[in-house]
Amino acid sequence: MVRHHQRHTRRLSEMLDSPFVQGCGDPVAAAAAYPRENAAFVILARNSELDSVLHSMSSLEHHFNRWFQYPYVFLNDAAFTDAFKAGVSKGTKANVAFGQVNSSMWGFPEWADKARYREAMAQQGDRGIKYGGLESYHHMCRFFSGYFFNHELVKDLEFFWRVEPDVTFFCDLTYDPFRMMKQHGKVYGFVIALKERLNTIPTLFRHVEAWRQEHRIKETSFADYNLCHFWSNFEIARVDFFQSERYMSFFNDLDKSGGFWLERWGDAPIHTFGAALLLEAEQIHYFRDIGYQHSDIAHCPANAPSPLIWSPKEMYNTSDGTQTMDDQFDEPKQGGHGCRCKCPLDYIDLEWRGGSCMNEWAKVVGGWLK
Numbered sequence: 001m002v003r004h005h006q007r008h009t010r011r012l013s014e015m016l017d018s019p020f021v022q023g024c025g026d027p028v029a030a031a032a033a034y035p036r037e038n039a040a041f042v043i044l045a046r047n048s049e050l051d052s053v054l055h056s057m058s059s060l061e062h063h064f065n066r067w068f069q070y071p072y073v074f075l076n077d078a079a080f081t082d083a084f085k086a087g088v089s090k091g092t093k094a095n096v097a098f099g100q101v102n103s104s105m106w107g108f109p110e111w112a113d114k115a116r117y118r119e120a121m122a123q124q125g126d127r128g129i130k131y132g133g134l135e136s137y138h139h140m141c142r143f144f145s146g147y148f149f150n151h152e153l154v155k156d157l158e159f160f161w162r163v164e165p166d167v168t169f170f171c172d173l174t175y176d177p178f179r180m181m182k183q184h185g186k187v188y189g190f191v192i193a194l195k196e197r198l199n200t201i202p203t204l205f206r207h208v209e210a211w212r213q214e215h216r217i218k219e220t221s222f223a224d225y226n227l228c229h230f231w232s233n234f235e236i237a238r239v240d241f242f243q244s245e246r247y248m249s250f251f252n253d254l255d256k257s258g259g260f261w262l263e264r265w266g267d268a269p270i271h272t273f274g275a276a277l278l279l280e281a282e283q284i285h286y287f288r289d290i291g292y293q294h295s296d297i298a299h300c301p302a303n304a305p306s307p308l309i310w311s312p313k314e315m316y317n318t319s320d321g322t323q324t325m326d327d328q329f330d331e332p333k334q335g336g337h338g339c340r341c342k343c344p345l346d347y348i349d350l351e352w353r354g355g356s357c358m359n360e361w362a363k364v365v366g367g368w369l370k
Contacts, residue, residue: 009302009335010351013366016282019289020180023304023332024339027067027174037178039159040071040097042148044140047076047084052165057091060163064173070161071095073153077106077139097153105147106139109255117261124264129199132264142260144232144267146251149242157239158182164233170291170300171341174308177236181285188237188275189285190230191292191299192350193357198227200264204254208273211253215246217277228357229272233294236287247274281364289337299350300343302336303329309340 041060045053057072071094074080080098089096108114118135125133148154159178181189205225212218241247251270259265275284291300303309309332329340343349351358362368 009333011335011369012286012288012362013369015366017285017365019287019337020177020184020285021175021289021339022337023289023306024172024308025174026308027064027172030175031067031069034176034179036068036070037159037176037182038157039161039178040073040154040157041065041163042073042075042154042160043163043165044075044101044144044148045084045165047078047081049165050084050087053088054091056163056165056167057088059167059169061092063169063171065092065094067174068176069094070178071097073160074098075101075148075151075153077101077136099151099153101143101147101151105151106143108261111256112261113258117258120262127199129264130197132200138261138264141265141267141270142255145260145265145270146248146255149239154239155243159236160239161236162232162234164294166294167233168293168298170293170298170343171289171303171338173290174339177287181236181238184285185283186285187241187279187283188230188271189235189287190232191234191287191290192231192294192297193228193286193361194231194297194350195227195355195357196229196266196269200266201227201259201269202263204259204263204265204269204273207254207257207259208250208277211250212277215249217246226357226360228360229266229269230275231294231297232266232268232271234290234292235271236285241278242274244278246278250274250277286361286365289339291338291341291343293344297350298344298347300341300347301338301349303332303338303341304336305332305334306339 043053043056053074072088072092074088074096076098077100079100085096085098108117121133121135121138131137149160154160159181161177177189180186208225250273254260254265254270289301289304292298293300309329329342350356359368
């Protein structure tokens with residue numbers, strides 16, 4: 001069943017990057033054609049977030065993993081309970097692994113001035129900086145910036161797909177993004193690009209620029225940073241990029257400054273700076289065809305016209321041959337990229353909202369087309 005939904009589309013230059021597949025493919029055939037890549041979903045979660053994790057898994061399984069069966073890696077700075085393990089194991093037929101993050105990856109390093117850093121975090125909380133007063137949030141940002149990819153359950157993967165609790169996917173993904181990333185030479189993939197709050201990273205770009213100059217990497221200065229970053233709560237990337245000597249040199253230099261505690265540096269701008277410094281534009285992929293929402297920010301594309309938008313009975317329909325309400329989707333439009341997307345009716349896509357950095361991304365890859 002098609003929903004009539006007013007969706008606008010803009011054409012983006014495809015000189016350096018383009019959707020891997022326009023609209024719908026056959027996911028059953030795609031999953032059977034090649035063995036799975038060495039990849040997994042990586043989810044950092046607390047035991048108390050079981051319901052939120054199951055929401056994310058249900059959405060991801062429905063729109064992608066029911067066909068491709070990629071494994072899940074769950075990480076926590078505390079031990080997972082038996083109830084959490086049993087709950088998430090029921091949410092997928094894929095393999096599931098659980099790991100605890102040890103103190104060498106989470107918390108203060110030995111050289112840290114804990115009293116000074118805790119005072120700085122308390123002041124951030126007093127000033128109303130979002131999450132600035134939460135010590136665990138600072139540790140989490142540092143973990144994702146410089147450690148998760150060396151965890152024993154992640155370090156030997158080729159690709160990871162980061163998934164957060166309580167996120168929603170709106171479109172079917174009928175191809176294997178890991179295989180496509182590999183085939184097209186992509187290293188880092190994102191869905192949403194937006195601006196960071198200046199009060200969380202007031203000196204970050206100065207440290208980045210100092211490292212860039214010291215190592216003579218690229219000629220583009222970061223002294224006048226525009227606050228744009230890839231939102232890292234969704235990212236698909238090569239593990240070895242973050243494990244590389246140059247990225248780790250970059251991270252370690254930032255880490256020693258104390259900025260993860262003296263300020264509230266997030267992993268999203270750290271990953272973005274790393275990609276901007278160490279990758280070429282054509283190695284970065286915008287998953288424009290993936291519909292995704294985290295908190296109140298969402299991207300949801302128009303559907304691409306495709307004969308495969310009408311799903312085979314064995315994939316979607318009920319036993320009596322009728323289509324379920326969950327399988328309604330928005331009317332296809334020329335210039336659309338999605339597959340069976342069902343976008344929220346009352347939202348404005350981030351591509352059109354203030355605070356988005358899609359115009360800046362468009363300039364990098366060749367601009368918007370008329």
